Amino acid sequence: MATIYQVSELAGVSVATVSRVLNNNAKVSDRTREKVEKAMQELGYRPNSIAQSLASNRTNSVGVLVAEIHGPFFGAMMSGIESEFRALGKHVIFTTGHSNEQREKEGIDFLISRNCDALIVHSEALSDAYLRKLSKGNTPIFLISRHISELADRCISLDNEHGGYIATKALIDQGHRDIAYISGPLFKSDANQRLEGHKRALAEYNIAFDQDLVYYGDFQETGGADGLKYFIDSKQHFTALACGNDEMASGAMKLAREHGFSLPDDLSIIGFDNVFFTSYLYPRLSTINNPVDDMGHMVARMVLKDVYQCKTKSIQRLFTPSYVPRDSLAPYATSSSARKASS
Incomplete structure (x- = not known):
């Protein structure tokens, strides 16, 4: 040898x-x-x-905590992180927290016990105070899809409020005024911020915010279907629907067709994230681009620069979402839209 x-x-x-x-x-x-x-x-x-x-005194391994390992959103995130490290001979250990505080803490403890050189944390249940305390330990902590002002130099995040704003604005620009909203669970900061953006767009165009036109879902396909069914059963009047992510939008689209809606003529729908399947839905889903793959690359580069002293490209800490127009939005028409959406 x-x-x-x-x-x-x-x-x-x-x-x-x-x-x-x-x-x-x-x-x-x-x-x-x-x-x-x-x-x-x-x-x-x-x-x-x-x-x-x-x-x-290095293991050349980085621990990554994510909420889930299924679904296109987290797949893109993990792929971006792993490919950046693998190119420089580093390895990644993934674990999940399932958006549960105790499980997230257990996942972090596990990764620290493996002597990882750094941790990348996508946390939906841990408090800012806990993460601030964690950052003072011996293992460097980096956050993705989360911003804490005291840890700003180690955070990669998306302007979710702006994303929620431009999603609803896209519907308003098509003439819609009665807009239903299916939110993610509000204990998740990104869901909260996207809903705030929705409210800002309504206020900017002098459209009253109606709590009866908001349903709190689960960021899964079932949540979108349940949300649209709630609006239909409660006989709410709406001509457009904004969803907090693409999975809920796809669930809403499926239920809408089952109830005889012609999309987008009877109901315009917009999602959020721009995951890979949105361009394969029928109609193709208009959405908001969330560059989670790029964010994964970026947080990995931050670790490579700060922990391993590797040469990297410049670091972008805040990402701005953008509108992706496709086929699921149509101009407001007083005839079929108002009749079908409220029936």
């Missing part, structure tokens, strides 16, 4: 330089790195990860 000394001899560099290459140290030139990597390949050298960890 080849040794690090043989690698250094064949590459014509010091053992220390080989070690820096193995640890992805930014101080090594590209030419030197190529020589060392070529020597390792020729000799079939495989570094001992345990020995590396003891020598560098």
Whole structure:
């Protein structure tokens, strides 16, 4: 079995330089790195990860807590994070918290016990106070899809309030004034902020906010179906529907067709997140782009820069959502829209 000394001899560099290459140290030139990597390949050298960890006090692993591992939103997030680390020889350990405070705490304790070099946390149940306290520990903590002012230099977040605003504005721009809203659960900050954006758009156009036209869902397809059924059963008058995410929008679209709605002529619907399936729905779902994949890449780069001292591109901490127009919105028409949506 080849040794690090043989690698250094064949590459014509010091053992220390080989070690820096193995640890992805930014101080090594590209030419030197190529020589060392070529020597390792020729000799079939495989570094001992345990020995590396003891020598560098690094495990080259990053722990990631997410709310769930199913669904397109979290899949995109995790893919962005993992690909960025894998490109630089780091590995990721994922665990889930299921939006439950105790489970999220257990997940974080597990990741810390694995001696991860840093933690990336997507938390929906933990308080700001708990996360601030956690950040004072020995393991660096980085937040994604969450902003805490005291930890701002380690947060990657989306302007959810603006996203909720432009979603409802898109409906208003089509002439709609009676707009129902299916929100995510309000203990989740992003759901709360999106609802606030919805309210701001209504207020800007002098449209009264009607609590009877709000349903609090679960960010899942069933929540969208349940929300639309609630509005129909309670005989609310509405011609358009804004949903707090795309999964709820897809559930609402399915139930609308089952109730004889012609979309978008009888009911305009807009979602939020722009997950991959939105362009395959019928009609194709208009939505708000949430660049969660880019945010995953960005939080990983932040860890690489702050923890591993790697050269990275500039860090963007706040992302701005954008409107993605497709086919599920139509101009308000007093005939079929008002009749069908309230019947």
